[in-house]
Amino acid sequence: MTALPSPRFDEFLRYEALTALLMAYVQACPNLVSVRSIGKSHEGRDIWAVILTNTATGADIDKPAFWLDGNIHASELTACTTCLYYLHHLVSHYGTDAQATHLLDTRAIYLVPRLNPDGAELALADTPRHIRSSTRRYPYDEAPVDGLTVEDIDGDGRILSMRVRDPHGTYKKHATEPRLMVAREPGEFGGEYYRLMPEGTLLNHDGLSIRVNKDPEGLDLNRNFPAGWRQEFEQPGAGPYPASEPEVRAMVEFLVSHPNIGAAVSFHTYSGVILRPCGTRPDEDMPPEDLWTFQRFSALGEKHTGYPVVSIWHEFKYHPKEVVTGTQDWVYEHLGALFWVVELWSPNKEAGVESYKWIDWFREHPVEDDLKLLKWSDEACEGQAYVDWRPFLHPQLGEVEIGGWDKMNFWRNPPAHLREREAARFPAWMTQIALSLPRLELLRTEVRALGPDTWRVRLAVANSGWLPAYVTKQALARKQVRGVMFEIHLQPDPAISLVSGKLRMEGPHLEGHAPRQSQLAFLPEREITGDRAVGEWVVRAPKGTRIHVSASAERAGTVRAEVSLD
Structure with a gap:
């Protein structure tokens, strides 16, 4: 019998390595694991679904099923890691752990670790780019004619920030911690000020105006699902019509053709929070029985993972006047299956910032929080989460400094040594949900x-x-x-x-x-x-x-x- 793979959960796998790992599980556990392609990505990569069940006790389609997916957003790579961790947990504990054994004997798990392989491959490229989702150009297939294009210009494999001295700038150095950039006070003048902007190059710069270009790949696959779909003017990145994108269409077609799926979890990053429906209406408009069920399993989620669970409508809006729809609305609103979105990882909590309200924190927060985060970078991340500013001769702007937060490797995703710890929070909760499904x-x-x-x-x-x-x-x-x-x-x-x-x-x-x-x-x-x-x-x-x-x-x-x- 082939030995079970021993993956490392502190590294992110490129597509070929991910494919090889999944096939190794099939070879090691053919009675428990199979892999099938549920569709092709925009660039033609197979979107792999792992089917976990004991085939000796029946076919997957004849059993109640639980779905989980990750990495619909390109650079949210820890989502893929968390799916892979659950895969390894189940197969490695089958036969020795009563819950894992009973789960695979009586139910099926459909696991898609990387729903968006193209975007993830771009994020992991030697010269990376961090787009939202698909690599398909949208809404226009044309290159920018001016403006700032976000990219790694100094060749260090990271996309950081640039600061440029400017008397009209928005930011200044912190009085006691000059690495940290803080906002000017209302009415303040007479100091040394800076403009902050993403690392990148400028096209046709007139010496005065700077505008950051949108990524030409402007899709957000999580806005392409049928429930609550709206056009671009109302919901950016939604695509030309519902399920227009092959990655989303693959998931939609799979779930519709597998009505045995009664519950699902989708992994994202970041915030360290579990989100429950609804996204389009308040709790009082939900069927009370459904709300009570969500609250019961959400409480179990808090107990098992340490993550709080909040309502999307009531507590997790990007803007108080906006409604954002996605996977959770389609799976619950249209299909009537239980569904949660997990936003993995919270650098805030890691740094000791305990009291903050999700999205609102990014709009405004006390500078003391930034100092805690900077201290965390120095002590826990060897100074790599917040990179010291260093001079750089910019081809269009001249003398600038590059530095600041490495958002890809420490905000969107945990540092390598903490990735497995985050993934390990979730198997017990997901197993309890799956074992609660009707049978x-x-x-x-x-x-x-x-x-x-x-x-x-x-x-x-x-x-x-x-x-x-x-x-x-x-x-x-x-x-x-x-x-x-x-x-x-x-x-x-x-x-x-x-x-x-x-x-x-x-x-x-x-x-x-x-x-x-x-x-x-x-x-x-x-x-x-x-x-x-x-x-x-x-x-x-x-x-x-x-x-x-x-x-x-x-x-x-x-x-x-x-x-x-x-």
Whole structure:
């Protein structure tokens, strides 16, 4: 048997190395791991999905499933690492850990570590560029004619900042820490001031005006999903129409063709927070049962990971007047599956900045926070997170200094020595979600003779999962799920016929074993066995005939049985 791979989680893999690693898992654990391409990226790379399940206990499509993805945004590479960490965790613990073993025996995991391989490859290039998402030029396929293009101009493999002395500049050196640039006070004058701008080159510079060009690759793949999609003037980067981009279309088509997916997590960076729906409406407009479910699993997320969980609508907006839609809205709003976005990694918390409000902090925060972050760079990152300013002769601006925050390697992603620690926060939470998914189980089959060649056949099933078979009320409202479907499979034989019942018939929606109220509730629970259902048929057939029956629920899986008429 091939040995299990031993990946390093402190380094980011280029596409070929990532592909080789995934195939090595398939070779080492062919009974647990398979890899398939769910589509091609803009540049023609395969988008790999890892399917994790014990094939000896059934096919993945017949089991309830959990989806996770990462790296939809080009430079958010720790998202890919976190997916790979969970892959390794499950396969390395299978057979020795009860939860990992039961999970892969009874459920399926669909794992896409790098949804956007083109953008990640550009971020990892020898001369990197840090774009938002896809490498496709959008909305226009043309080069800029002037302005500042962000790029690594001194060849050190990093894209930092440039500072230029200017009496009208916005920033000045901190009084006691001259490396740190701080904002001028209102009404302040008479000091030494600077303009700050990204590292890059200028085209057709007139000696006065500087405008930072947008990346010609202006897509944001997370704005290309169907739910809440809006045109470019209202939601930049959304693409020409919903799911126009191959990476998004691949994910959409996979999830739609795999209705067994009942819950999902998408990894991003950064902020050190877990985001829950909704993004387009407040909590009071959600189905209360769904809100309670999200709150229950979110509390588990806080317990397992140490990350707070917040509502996107109420606590994580880029601007208080803007609504931003993405994967989370489509997966919950359209499909009715549970969904969370994880923004991995918080340099703020790492530096001891505890009290801050996500997006608002980037608009304004006390200079004491910057000093804590600078101290963290010096002591924990060997001075590499905040790079000392050094002179550089700029081809258009002349004498400038380059330095400041290395956002790619210390803000968008943790430093190498902390990447595995961040990834290790999540397996326990994701496993608990996946093990809570609905699961259809066979209770029993019954055959009773009603005459010499007439038989009553019954198939009894139950949902053994914590969640109901429909998972959310939103799924019911959007008609994404049906009740349990019973089916009898009769041989094409004139001696065999169906007397009563239907070849295929819909039963009830099965509840899970989650309590809907406490034991001290004012009124007793009425539906004690809402997790069970029975399909019944009357068949005319010779004694000894073998009949196949089955039951299925989109998100709870499929069970099959064979009965003998005797």
